């Protein structure tokens with residue numbers, strides 16, 4: 232078949248898949264159906280794509296399994312998508328598990344002992360695995376071996392178990408929480424960054440095409456600019472805007488329709504959602520702009536500390552609304568202004584005196 236025909240056939244197949252998922256009311260199913268299937272289909276993350284492409288190609292040429300890969304970055308940026316692509320590009324089956332599901336070393340031993348040569352094992356939220364399991368994983372990653380302990384106390388014996396070579400793909404929202412020995416055993420680490428508006432616009436256009444949503448350039452751009460740099464959010468907002476345009480207009484997503492719909496869903500023009508604004512609001516109105524510890528801030532907005540730290544904070548820091556200082560979180564002058572308030576004199580001094588440091592994990 233000609234290359235163009237092949238591409239058309241693939242797109243038609245993908246569209247069928249998306250349409251089937253879209254027929255149900257399940258956002259997760261549509262999200263899964265919209266996933267890019269190959270590295271070439273991935274939009275944005277240019278450097279990661281090129282680096283990962285090389286790692287996989289080299290392994291393929293040598294006829295070996297790929298090095299272990301660690302994917303880190305905030306939720307919804309494409310870690311699961313990349314894990315699936317690694318398995319597809321290596322032509323190897325994917326096994327999926329997650330850190331919180333591995334509470335004992337025995338859980339991990341049984342997963343590892345079920346692997347076949349070349350399998351890709353995806354461990355989502357790998358930073359939440361139990362410590363004994365982590366230690367078992369070091370050995371498995373390095374020597375493809377685990378020591379299974381049978382029995383307890385002085386009578387316990389350890390039986391070495393050989394494993395076939397496999398590729399571990401770990402995903403984490405908090406690479407800083409992984410112990411050094413575990414991090415060091417990944418041959419390649421990809422840090423996923425928030426997406427630029429033009430990349431998100433391409434993602435919105437691709438998804439709208441697959442979902443048969445009619446849109447104008449302005450409509451796609453408006454959804455992209457309010458998507459918090461996150462493809463998952465772009466896809467979700469697209470579906471909400473589609474609902475709005477279908478019920479309240481003629482079904483075409485224009486700039487005007489997208490902006491009315493997103494106002495209705497409380498996504499502001501810079502993409503901040505209720506949680507983002509809640510965090511800024513608490514920081515500014517209740518704590519005078521900070522500094523305040525993350526746990527206190529989380530209690531103030533009625534959320535788990537992890538949610539504030541892993542979901543809201545990276546976006547707010549990246550967009551210059553919040554800074555991490557050794558004494559706690561501080562609202563920047565931009566945060567005050569975003570809430571329609573005038574920043575008090577002196578706010579922002581920490582930004583020039585060098586005490587704000589995004590690389591450290593201040594709590």
Ligand SMILES: Nc1ncnc2c1ncn2[C@@H]1O[C@H](COP(=O)(O)OP(=O)(O)OP(=O)(O)O)[C@@H](O)[C@H]1O
Nearest residue numbers: 262265266273274306307308309310311312462463
């Ligand atoms: N680069 C991309 N190009 C196009 N679509 C993307 C891209 N990255 C992610 N997506 C879309 O965003 C959605 C979320 O991606 P994915 O589930 O891989 O994120 P994640 O980082 O694993 O999130 P989490 O850690 O919360 O599970 C998917 O439906 C996928 O369609």
